[in-house]
Amino acid sequence: MELLSILSPLFFGLVAAGTVVGIIFGAIPGMTATMAVAVCLPLTYSLGLENGLALLLGLYVGGISGGLVPAILLNIPGTPSSITTTLDGYPMTQNGEGERALKIGITSSLVGGLISLAALYLFAPALADFAIKFSYIEKFLIIFFALTVMAALSSSLLIGIFSGFLGIFISLIGAYDISRGGNGELRLVPEFLEYYLESGFSLLPVLIGLFGLATILIDAEHGMKDAKELSKIKIGGAPFKLSVFKGQIINLIRSSSIGTFVGILPGVGGSAASILAYSQEKNFSRNPDKFGKGAPEGVIASESANNGLTGGALVPLLSLGIPGDSTTAILIGAFTLQGIQVGPLFIGNNPITWDAMIIAMLVANIVMFLVMVFAIRHLAKVVTVPKNILFPIILMMCVVGAYTINYGVMFDVWTLLIFGLFGYLAHKIRLEIAPFIIGFILGPSAEIYFVKSLESFGTFSIFFTKSWIAVLLWVLIAVSIAFSISVARKKKRIVD
């Protein structure tokens, strides 16, 4: 009965409003689900815990889902987890299949969101128990595995691995995080930047620079010539039919499960889910060559995985108090505002709040699907705005996002410029941005896991002998690299 009193029209209204605003945030390049949640967090002061969470979870689901719109129509991932959606979504748009690609993505997002929600509700305690058992060694190997998978996804394994390690290296700039067991000493920082780079480069300005400013610089280099062609994109060219999912059930379930599983692993959230799912689908495909050229199964894998993340990322948050990704990290703020401690006792002590969260996630997924399916033509209008109008607004919003993420730090705006230029340079010399980003996101965690493992065990062999999970992960790493080498050799033979 207490639950029913919480499920008021206001509760459902907040979920719906949050979802719609989240979709808009996700759909505008440079604005993310993380920013949507951060911007609206202060609004939850006066709403109470359940109503506040209803708004924020709507923003989370909407923000992650909305990212597919610019990924498919503009080749700019609206959220980091939409990186792989661009690979096949944008080619589909170029082929006049924009609306079809969007609806495939939306439907996949719904399936991913619902599967992950079911997993969250039914198996959360068991899944959390499993993840808790991972020691630093398994966590380090999972990051290594994610990097090798992403490198395998790249056009060149060598360049992909180099890009990933470069991302890790840049993520290590700053102090060795004392709050996670480091010694707090600075490294790789010039003396005159020590004040600004004590905590290293902030993630969001880096992402906005790489995906916002760099994209615009590349366009400016070409003189914005395709502005007219952009307005000629036939979004509604090919009709969407559910039959596109025929033969894709395994892909949907596997990708949603990968998204959920990756979301559960603390710190291995974000784009790792969609990249893993995409590369697995590519690996299992009979025609891997069609990926990157407009394959619907690529969009299905990417979108079902990144929405699968939404439920999974809440598992470590609610059971351990550890966020699964950057957005759920901000959700901790919502609990703190209400004086609630998230951790192992949260679900047991707050069963009503737990149920309300599950219902909010369910409603958010349904609202997301209905709004995006029926209003996609209006949402998609973002691409019909001429570039000379759209891009300056995007740049302005990039500045707002970079400046506000740490509550008003001008250095974050310069970080946006630095990484915008780096992204442009990377494009020129053909570095791979996706492994770079993953290396950058996971680098600090990888360092802690690696160094602490060595401190504890005093031997490198522990990475091979710690557990059967470690052995399994090494096998997966080897398979991933071997597969990539085999594909490269096949390609070379075809070229020869």
Added chain:
Amino acid sequence: MSFDSPFHVTVDFSSSHLIFPTIIAVILGVLFISILITRGSTILATVTNGTWWPAGIDHARFFGTLALTVIYFLAMPSVGDIFPNTGLGFYLCSIPYLFALSTLFLRERNRRTLMIAGANALIAPSVVWYILSELFNISLP
């Protein structure tokens, strides 16, 4: 970090912040050399035959975007200091920045397109400034 045997190591906590960066730097060096070895001929061919940057790009739009963005970033905090805690540094600098950038990106500059660029430069920063700074009280430069 000191090696007791090929596999056994002792980690010195006071210098533990250098272990991982050193390992990653070495791996990066090895990978870079591997790239040079495996792709050296391709890189050399590109360097000798290709046109050097920034030849062949739209100089005005590329460097114009960069220059305007740097000026915008420099101007925002300076103007913001005149009107502290109001977000007016962002607002007052965004209007000319958006207009200049829109005009720079235009391929056909006539009265109509310039009017649209001007309207956009006025409306977009006003809406963003009002919603974020006034409505949500979010700090802007």
